[in-house]
Amino acid sequence: MSDPLDAIFAALADPTRRAILSMLLEDDMAVTDVAAPFDMSLAAVSKHLVILTRAGLIAQEKRGRVKWCKLDPDAMRRASVWMQGFGQFEPVNLDAFERFLAAELGGEAQKAE
């Protein structure tokens, strides 16, 4: 797996891991809390977190005996950029993007078109 995209897409291919990422979107969490909603052992979730970390999708920081997990946007961005090359069919003007644009530019921004 030399290409980092291999690890990134492989990490995203598992529904448990995608669910974890969604959870982390709302808040940073400790490993035990990440594992709570899943019907599997803590060790299994811990391994998922290792995979996400190696893919660069999350970062883990140990404070005391608790290891905190937070999203790391870089990897997702790289994957997104790669996919963007195929987006020529339908350019980037997704709803989320436009909403973001509006928020980012604030009220006084004048749209070009």
Next chain:
Amino acid sequence: MSDPLDAIFAALADPTRRAILSMLLEDDMAVTDVAAPFDMSLAAVSKHLVILTRAGLIAQEKRGRVKWCKLDPDAMRRASVWMQGFGQFEPVNLDAFERFLAAELGGEAQKAE
């Protein structure tokens, strides 16, 4: 693998399959021609194409004894939309986004910060 995203991301996780998609970006191709540049058997490439097809990333159409492969943008777009949900926390740093911003606002845009 009930969630279609499982199949899509799993398909994208393999470098051979991503290379195939890139090739198809330039032109529709027959299976044999898709296989040509790869150092593996035709059967192996054929299996990759099945995986890409099941993921909805490409479509295959048989004309005569030749099976043509073409990109199908829907699946990639679904994956992209899912990922877009993670772009909201630090979007301004994204290279692609900045390019998008620049293109969208044109030359006279003043950056907020």
Next chain:
DNA sequence: CGGATCGTCAACCGGATGGTTGAATATGCG
């Protein structure tokens, strides 16, 4: 018809993946 080309199928193999359990390693706390 009969041979060549296109592509898949089937069986097989080694290695990766996703899960389990139980022991081990920190760290916090009374």
Next chain:
DNA sequence: CGCATATTCAACCATCCGGTTGACGATCCG
């Protein structure tokens, strides 16, 4: 100190994955 909590490690297991080879079904063409 000594116990509870947080997390990982190690071994193990079943299944999936990516590749191989050889046989097969289809289709074109001389």
